[in-house]
Amino acid sequence: MDRYNRHIILSEIGQTGQDKLSKAKVLVVGAGGLGCPVLQYLAAAGVGTIGIIDFDIVEESNLQRQILFGTSSLGQNKADAAKSRLQDLNNTINIKAYAEMLTFQNAVDLFNQYDIIVDGTDNFETRYLINDACAITGKPLVFGAIYKFQGQVSVFNYENGPTYRCAFPNKPKKDDVPNCSEIGVLGVLPGIIGTLQANEVLKIILGIGSVLSGKLLCYDALSNQTTSLNVKKNDAEIQKVLLDKNNFKKQQFETFCKVNSEVSIKDILNKENVQFIDVRELYEQPKVEGVGIKQIPLSELENHLDKIRLYKEKAIFCQSGIRSKQAVSVLEQHNIFNCYSIKEGASEIIEFLNNSH
Amino acid sequence: MKVKIKYFGMLSEVTNCEEETIDFSESHISELLEKLCIKYPNLRNKDFQVAQNQELVSFDTELSSNELVLLPPFSGG
Incomplete structure (x- = not known):
C-alpha cells in the first residue's frame, strides 16, 4: 500500500x-487544541483503532487552534466532527466517536478497550480522573498540558x-488555575505539544527510541x-x-477534591516535617508540652495565619477533635492546605505521648 | 549562598520575573519558599512543585543546588 510507504521504507x-x-x-480524551494534532497524526500514521471522547461542541473561537475543524463544523459535537474529518484523511482505519463526557462511571x-490513553483535556478534574483510571487499568498515559x-x-x-x-x-x-478559554493561548502551542504527544504514542507502539x-x-514557545x-x-x-479502586466508580466530580483530613495521633507521630497546632484557648487544661507545638486559639486563628508553616504538614488538635476540624476548614478557606485534624483530644494525646516514650 | 530561581507558567506573573538570584543562608527548600512567600505574598495561593538538579523534589529536601525551578501544573488543552 502506497499510503504508508514513507514509514515502511524506514x-x-x-x-x-x-x-x-x-x-x-x-483513546484520545478531548478533541481540542491538543487532541486535534494528536488525532491528525495518529490517523495519518495508520493507527488501526482510534477512540475520541468529547462532550463539547465546536465554536468559532476554537478554530484558531483546533485544526481538524472548519466553519462547516460549527455547532457539531467535537468527537463527531473530528471523526468525519479523520475518516476523510484515512478511510482504512476504525474511528469511534463518543459524544459524551468522561466520568468516573x-x-x-472505556480505557480497558484501548492500549494507550492520550490526555488532551483542559481541566484538572478530568486530568486526575484520567491518571487514576490509567493506574487502575494499567494503561500508559501520554500527557500534555499548556498555558499561554x-x-x-x-x-x-x-x-x-x-x-x-x-x-x-x-x-x-x-478554578485555581485558569484555562485557555479564560486567559488565551498561542494557537500553534497546542500544535507543538500535541505533536510531541503523538510522537510518544508512535514510539510506544513501535518500540523505538526512548519513551x-x-x-x-517543559517547553517555552517564546524562548524555544x-x-x-x-x-x-x-x-x-x-x-x-x-x-481505593473499588470506590472509583462511586466518585463524583464535586467531591473528588475532598480529602479525609482527620488523622489519629499515632499516625501523625511517625511523620517528619509536621507542625503541631493547639487551637484551644490559652487557659484550657491539660497543657500539652512539647517542642514545636504552636498554640493559636481557634477564635484567633485567622489573625495569626503568618504563624502557620506553609510547607509543613499541619496537625491540629483541641480538647475533643471538633474545633480542630473547624480549624482545618478555616485554613483551607485561606488556601492553606496539608492540614489535618487529630481526632483524639488533648488528654488522649498526652496519654499516647507518655506511653510512646 | 546565591540561588538562582526560575519561575514557570503563571508563577512568573506573581513574581514579575522569569528568574532571579537571591541570597540565601538557610538549608532547606521549605525555608527558601517561606522567604519567597514573604517577598511575594500571592505565591502562597499558588500550587507548584520544585525541581533541584533537574529533578522534582519534596519541599523538605535539603538545598543542594544553586539553581531551582518552581513549576506549576498546567490545566490547559
Whole structure:
C-alpha cells in the first residue's frame, strides 16, 4: 500500500512496525487544541483503532487552534466532527466517536478497550480522573498540558513508571488555575505539544527510541527553551489510588477534591516535617508540652495565619477533635492546605505521648 | 549562598520575573519558599512543585543546588 510507504521504507519501522500501528488502539480524551494534532497524526500514521471522547461542541473561537475543524463544523459535537474529518484523511482505519463526557462511571470500562490513553483535556478534574483510571487499568498515559506560551509533556504509568500524581500530588482547587478559554493561548502551542504527544504514542507502539517516562518536558514557545525534569515514582501516591479502586466508580466530580483530613495521633507521630497546632484557648487544661507545638486559639486563628508553616504538614488538635476540624476548614478557606485534624483530644494525646516514650 | 530561581507558567506573573538570584543562608527548600512567600505574598495561593538538579523534589529536601525551578501544573488543552 502506497499510503504508508514513507514509514515502511524506514528501517526502524518497516512493514512490521506498520502492522503494529494498524493493530494498535489509542483513546484520545478531548478533541481540542491538543487532541486535534494528536488525532491528525495518529490517523495519518495508520493507527488501526482510534477512540475520541468529547462532550463539547465546536465554536468559532476554537478554530484558531483546533485544526481538524472548519466553519462547516460549527455547532457539531467535537468527537463527531473530528471523526468525519479523520475518516476523510484515512478511510482504512476504525474511528469511534463518543459524544459524551468522561466520568468516573465510564472511564475504566472505556480505557480497558484501548492500549494507550492520550490526555488532551483542559481541566484538572478530568486530568486526575484520567491518571487514576490509567493506574487502575494499567494503561500508559501520554500527557500534555499548556498555558499561554508554555507546555508540559510526559508519559505516565508506562512500564511501572511514575504517574501524574507522582509529579503533582496535590490537585489544585477548582478554578485555581485558569484555562485557555479564560486567559488565551498561542494557537500553534497546542500544535507543538500535541505533536510531541503523538510522537510518544508512535514510539510506544513501535518500540523505538526512548519513551518520555519518568521525565516532564517543559517547553517555552517564546524562548524555544526546553527543560527536562526527572520525576521519581511515588509508590504511596500510586497505592492510594489502587487501594481505593473499588470506590472509583462511586466518585463524583464535586467531591473528588475532598480529602479525609482527620488523622489519629499515632499516625501523625511517625511523620517528619509536621507542625503541631493547639487551637484551644490559652487557659484550657491539660497543657500539652512539647517542642514545636504552636498554640493559636481557634477564635484567633485567622489573625495569626503568618504563624502557620506553609510547607509543613499541619496537625491540629483541641480538647475533643471538633474545633480542630473547624480549624482545618478555616485554613483551607485561606488556601492553606496539608492540614489535618487529630481526632483524639488533648488528654488522649498526652496519654499516647507518655506511653510512646 | 546565591540561588538562582526560575519561575514557570503563571508563577512568573506573581513574581514579575522569569528568574532571579537571591541570597540565601538557610538549608532547606521549605525555608527558601517561606522567604519567597514573604517577598511575594500571592505565591502562597499558588500550587507548584520544585525541581533541584533537574529533578522534582519534596519541599523538605535539603538545598543542594544553586539553581531551582518552581513549576506549576498546567490545566490547559
